[in-house]
Amino acid sequence: MADSQQSQRPDNSKIVKRLLLTVAGMFAFGFALVPLYDVFCEVTGFNGRTKNEAVAATHQTVDKSRTVNVQFITRNAKGIPWKFEPSVKQVQVHPGEVRVVNFLAGNPTSGDMVAQAIPSVAPAEASLYLNKVECFCFNQQPLKAGDNTEMPMQFYLDPEIPDHITTLTLSYTLYDMTANATAETLAQLQTTE
Amino acid sequence: MSTVVDDIHHEEHHDHKPSGITRWLFTTNHKDIGSLYLWFSLIMFFIGGAMAMVIRAELFQPGLQLVEPNFFNQMTTVHGLIMVFGAVMPAFTGLANWMIPMMIGAPDMALPRMNNWSFWILPFGFAILLSSLFLEGGGPNFGWTFYAPLSTTYSNDSTALFVFSMHILGISSIMGAINVIVTIMNMRAPGMNYMKMPLFVWTWLITAFLLIAVMPVLAGAVTMVLTDKYFGTSFFDAAGGGDPVMFQHIFWFFGHPEVYIMILPSFGIISAIIPAFTRKQLFGYASMVYATASIAILSFLVWAHHMFTTGMPVFAELFFMYCTMLIAVPTGVKVFNWVATMWRGAMTFETPMLFALAFVILFTIGGFSGLMLAITPVDFQYHDTYFVVAHFHYVLVTGAVFSIMAAAYYWLPKWTGHMYDETLAKLHFWTSLISVNVLFFPMHFAGLAGMPRRIPDYSIQFADVNQITSIGGFAFGLSQLIFLWLCIKCVRGGEKAAAKPWEGAEGLEWTVPSPAPYHTFEKPPKVE
Numbered sequence: 001m002a003d004s005q006q007s008q009r010p011d012n013s014k015i016v017k018r019l020l021l022t023v024a025g026m027f028a029f030g031f032a033l034v035p036l037y038d039v040f041c042e043v044t045g046f047n048g049r050t051k052n053e054a055v056a057a058t059h060q061t062v063d064k065s066r067t068v069n070v071q072f073i074t075r076n077a078k079g080i081p082w083k084f085e086p087s088v089k090q091v092q093v094h095p096g097e098v099r100v101v102n103f104l105a106g107n108p109t110s111g112d113m114v115a116q117a118i119p120s121v122a123p124a125e126a127s128l129y130l131n132k133v134e135c136f137c138f139n140q141q142p143l144k145a146g147d148n149t150e151m152p153m154q155f156y157l158d159p160e161i162p163d164h165i166t167t168l169t170l171s172y173t174l175y176d177m178t179a180n181a182t183a184e185t186l187a188q189l190q191t192t193e
Numbered sequence: 194m195s196t197v198v199d200d201i202h203h204e205e206h207h208d209h210k211p212s213g214i215t216r217w218l219f220t221t222n223h224k225d226i227g228s229l230y231l232w233f234s235l236i237m238f239f240i241g242g243a244m245a246m247v248i249r250a251e252l253f254q255p256g257l258q259l260v261e262p263n264f265f266n267q268m269t270t271v272h273g274l275i276m277v278f279g280a281v282m283p284a285f286t287g288l289a290n291w292m293i294p295m296m297i298g299a300p301d302m303a304l305p306r307m308n309n310w311s312f313w314i315l316p317f318g319f320a321i322l323l324s325s326l327f328l329e330g331g332g333p334n335f336g337w338t339f340y341a342p343l344s345t346t347y348s349n350d351s352t353a354l355f356v357f358s359m360h361i362l363g364i365s366s367i368m369g370a371i372n373v374i375v376t377i378m379n380m381r382a383p384g385m386n387y388m389k390m391p392l393f394v395w396t397w398l399i400t401a402f403l404l405i406a407v408m409p410v411l412a413g414a415v416t417m418v419l420t421d422k423y424f425g426t427s428f429f430d431a432a433g434g435g436d437p438v439m440f441q442h443i444f445w446f447f448g449h450p451e452v453y454i455m456i457l458p459s460f461g462i463i464s465a466i467i468p469a470f471t472r473k474q475l476f477g478y479a480s481m482v483y484a485t486a487s488i489a490i491l492s493f494l495v496w497a498h499h500m501f502t503t504g505m506p507v508f509a510e511l512f513f514m515y516c517t518m519l520i521a522v523p524t525g526v527k528v529f530n531w532v533a534t535m536w537r538g539a540m541t542f543e544t545p546m547l548f549a550l551a552f553v554i555l556f557t558i559g560g561f562s563g564l565m566l567a568i569t570p571v572d573f574q575y576h577d578t579y580f581v582v583a584h585f586h587y588v589l590v591t592g593a594v595f596s597i598m599a600a601a602y603y604w605l606p607k608w609t610g611h612m613y614d615e616t617l618a619k620l621h622f623w624t625s626l627i628s629v630n631v632l633f634f635p636m637h638f639a640g641l642a643g644m645p646r647r648i649p650d651y652s653i654q655f656a657d658v659n660q661i662t663s664i665g666g667f668a669f670g671l672s673q674l675i676f677l678w679l680c681i682k683c684v685r686g687g688e689k690a691a692a693k694p695w696e697g698a699e700g701l702e703w704t705v706p707s708p709a710p711y712h713t714f715e716k717p718p719k720v721e
Contacts, residue, residue, distance in 0.1 A: 012303050012375050019371045023409050030413025037439045118431045175432030
């Protein structure tokens with residue numbers, strides 16, 4: 001009797017295998033969320049991230065009929081005592097117009113340090129239209145003990161920027177990357193000796 | 194195997210089981226493992242409850258009296274972790290182990306050895322978590338949600354222990370869920386088709402699929418925390434190109450289905466108890482099944498309502514707001530069906546029914562405060578206040594925990610063979626009901642007035658409401674000792690229980706004697 005019951009029963013191992021595969025798949029999906037999130041943010045502008053690469057200014061038009069107020073904010077993450085501020089707090093730009101803004105950095109400590117600035121734009125929607133031709137935030141920034149430097153940031157706003165965006169804020173947070181500096185950055189510190 | 198399996202007394206002669214500790218260590222019997230899970234969850238309930246008592250004692254007065262803020266934070270964190278992963282989830286798994294095979298006419302769970310394993314790794318997981326409290330610098334103090342960077346940059350080395358214990362609990366839950374799914378799919382008695390299964394079985398089947406889908410994501414999240422903290426990755430570290438907000442997305446992608454994991458089996462329990470004490474069929478069985486499935490599907494589309502204040506675009510806030518409110522529809526269907534079941538029923542009010550009725554009313558209050566929290570603009574005011582604490586304690590304590598209590602009273606006669614002490618049980622119910630409302634209802638007002646959660650001190654104007662809350666908390670904690678005493682008493686003796694002690698109860702579990710023999714349904718029953 002027990003045997004006949006056994007034979008009627010479908011195979012457990014088939015379902016178990018499928019369920020285990022689902023578990024493995026969902027574990028992988030948890031990690032896949034990381035690149036998916038990046039792509040999603042890049043496409044939609046969620047979270048105010050800017051493109052982490054230079055965009056050539058190839059467009060022709062400058063929309064002289066509007067001006068957008070671009071504000072700059074800097075802040076230091078925990079544990080980095082650098083001086084870090086924009087040379088101007090805000091600029092008025094026409095969409096399409098290329099501008100350069102300098103950021104001043106100083107390393108007041110007695111040791112060579114490496115820092116990395118991370119940009120963020122508010123409102124997040126505006127981040128899709130902020131294009132940087134050149135930015136110190138693309139690379140790690142080495143600074144020798146006691147040195148000061150000017151770091152340029154060249155940008156323009158895409159002329160497609162929606163009308164309702166009249167002010168946008170570009171914020172930089174500066175992180176201490178001395179312990180995680182790339183070999184390239186360290187080489188820069190050596191050569192300027 | 195016996196050929197005279199119809200003879201129940203004959204089955205009892207086969208009740209041989211190893212004696213002593215090895216019976217419990219090596220057992221593959223679903224009833225033994227169910228009992229282990231239930232006792233374990235009761236112990237965890239008291240450990241987590243003791244931590245809640247520390248929290249309420251500290252909050253009895255403004256200012257810092259009893260504990261250091263860091264220890265207070267550890268208490269809120271570990272209280273949450275213990276109650277979620279140690280009390281509520283193992284209690285449901287215990288109920289599933291005990292009841293699902295008996296409800297579908299199966300002799301045991303489909304994978305009995307894995308069943309043993311999935312229970313016995315739990316005590317080790319919690320031993321790791323609890324031992325972290327005794328480390329230098331203390332245990333995890335970043336809240337049960339372990340938001341980065343609190344759990345990465347700003348945490349101490351107990352985080353490694355926290356991560357490993359989460360891995361163990363996750364593996365245990367996943368194995369338990371696999372077992373439930375395979376059992377329900379493969380072990381139903383002939384004639385027990387899907388739409389004849391008791392709702393407790395249905396809700397657990399759906400819960401098990403939720404567990405399979407999201408526990409691995411939790412495992413991924415804690416692994417990312419571990420590698421961010423110790424192996425130099427930057428999943429959640431902006432300096433290295435990561436994003437701390439992404440942590441919240443991943444966490445709540447797990448976290449929101451998780452809260453339904455802790456309530457769907459309750460719906461099944463209540464759907465068994467209310468018809469039994471109303472002496473009527475459950476109203477709208479099929480709609481209950483579909484409502485449960487819709488809630489489960491919607492649970493994957495609402496996670497960001499925990500994150501309205503992170504600066505999402507308006508479109509996303511609206512999307513998550515409307516999806517969240519949509520959940521009120523299937524939940525409303527359920528509440529309507531329970532009320533309709535009671536309509537013109539011959540109702541009696543034994544303790545399981547009292548807890549079930551309290552569940553319907555108080556869980557609905559928790560649902561309403563949830564709807565309030567779903568409204569994006571007002572959530573900016575309620576976010577991270579005691580209003581949120583009131584909300585989730587209404588759905589988890591008067592919701593999940595009350596349903597577990599109801600289940601325990603309903604099936605204790607079947608488990609132990611004895612009727613529980615009805616006087617003590619009534620005392621437990623009424624003291625719990627009054628104290629739980631004294632405990633959690635004033636929290637709504639404290640939250641609306643702006644008292645932030647997870648802070649050991651508060652401004653002076655919140656003193657009165659916190660004193661009332663704390664008194665309710667102590668009373669609720671003490672009331673649970675009645676339950677402990679009652680359970681011990683019921684196991685040790687009492688009035689002999691009939692095979693079907695409840696007049697209106699339905700289901701295969703009532704066709705076997707009380708206490709349920711060690712082996713049941715070795716020959717599958719006939720299902721009409």
